[in-house]
Amino acid sequence: MLIPGRGAVHRHGGDGWVACTFPGGDDAAHRHWGLFGAAGLMLVRRSPEGVVSDVVLQHRALWSHHGGTWGVPGGALDTGESAVAGALRESREEAGIDPAHVRVVGTHVLDHGVWQYTTVVGEVADxxxxxxxxxxxxxxxxxxxxxxxxxxxxxxxxxxxxxxALWRVAAGE
Ligand SMILES: [Zn+2]
Incomplete structure (x- = not known):
């Protein structure tokens, strides 16, 4: 993801804010990053018994939206880009995760009508x-x-x- 004025390294056609009035957001009128929606990767790994043991999280910079909190790496989708492709691209750019080592398990969509955020749940492959x-x-x-x-x-x-909901996706439910 790119924050305007911060000179981040990656620039994409979907960079920009979307105004949203979907109830249940941060407040009645709010905005979201990503003209075509956004996506992130929740990468998990499992114990030898197959139980999810760890997840890759990003500690967000203090100046960013909800700064200081932890979430999954992700960002705005590019023009015509699928959520899975966008999540894998962002996680490579932001977190250095090679998509070749990710097996996609499923997805979860937060739908605010004018804007969607897709969390792609993946597990470490091979x-x-x-x-x-x-x-x-x-x-x-x-x-x-x-x-x-x-x-x-x-x-x-x-x-x-x-x-x-993400744990259920990770568990294959
Ligand atoms: Zn919204």
Whole structure:
């Protein structure tokens, strides 16, 4: 994702704000980043028993929207770009995650009518050793977070609200 005036490294055709009045947002009138919607990747890895043990999270820069909270790497979709393609592109740009090591499990959509955010749930493919890294100024840190650690982190409100549904997607339900 790119923040206007911050000189971030990646620029795309979908960069821009969408005005939204969908009820239940941050307030009655709010806005979203991404002219064609936005998408992010929730990458998980599993224990040898197949249980989800960790998830890649991004600690958002303090000056960003909901700064200081933790969420998944992601950003605005480009013109004509699918949510899965956009999520994989953003996670490569922001978090250094090679899409070749990601197996897409499913998706979850937050739908505000004029704007959608798709969380693509993926798991590490083929036992690859994926080491995420903070690759742009939007992140303080990007790293594996243990499932048991999630409760002690301040999460991005929309991500926290979607978590129960995201766990179901990750579990293949
Ligand atoms: Zn909205």
């Amino acid at each position: 036992g690859a050793d994926v080491v995420p890294s903070a690759n742009d100024p939007e992140s303080l840190e990007v790293r594996w977070v243990g499932v048991g650690e999630l409760g002690s982190l301040r999460l991005l409100p929309a991500f926290e609200a979607a978590l129960p």
